[in-house]
Amino acid sequence: MLKRRLSDKSGMAAVEFALVLPALLALVFGAIEVTNILIVRSDVSNLASSAADLVAQETSVGDADINNVFSALSALVYPYSNAGATIVITSVIDNGHGGGKVGWSDAYHGQARTVGSAVTLPAGLITTGGSVIMSEVTYNYTTPSNYLIKVPVSMSNTFYSHPRRVAQISRTHP
Numbered sequence: 001m002l003k004r005r006l007s008d009k010s011g012m013a014a015v016e017f018a019l020v021l022p023a024l025l026a027l028v029f030g031a032i033e034v035t036n037i038l039i040v041r042s043d044v045s046n047l048a049s050s051a052a053d054l055v056a057q058e059t060s061v062g063d064a065d066i067n068n069v070f071s072a073l074s075a076l077v078y079p080y081s082n083a084g085a086t087i088v089i090t091s092v093i094d095n096g097h098g099g100g101k102v103g104w105s106d107a108y109h110g111q112a113r114t115v116g117s118a119v120t121l122p123a124g125l126i127t128t129g130g131s132v133i134m135s136e137v138t139y140n141y142t143t144p145s146n147y148l149i150k151v152p153v154s155m156s157n158t159f160y161s162h163p164r165r166v167a168q169i170s171r172t173h174p
Helices: 002-007 012-056 063-077
Strands: 085-094 100-108 131-141 153-161
Touching: 012 063, 012 085, 012 131, 012 153, 063 085, 063 100, 100 131
Parallel strands: none
Antiparallel strands: 085 100, 085 131, 131 153
């Protein structure tokens, strides 16, 4: 009887499955979380380029225009929450010394840049008397399940676009 009990292997598969299951679940859910993070990273790049591009098509922008841009950008983040997104759109104008300064700036869920403050741009990006629209997007992604990645993943992107129809896009306030 003892010999038969020692050679009985009927429950071995269940035990092995129980030992392997947590690792398999971690692998599957980890892959899902990493995929979500990569999708959001792509969305952040799209937000930055879309923000600069939408404003660069105009000759001047007002409050309604900026609000429309921010509304459109919020829709691009869907199905993820836009609460973690900070978007700053800035018109950087030539300061006459090979650099740039803030002509105007607007922000969504964040702080706009101070008008007149200096901005460091990549070399050769701005021409004499010209300007560039700079959009800065920061997104703090929190995973739906806090089991695998417990801290928010912060990602950011900056995009520059030259105005298409004027040298400098003006900002109007009613």
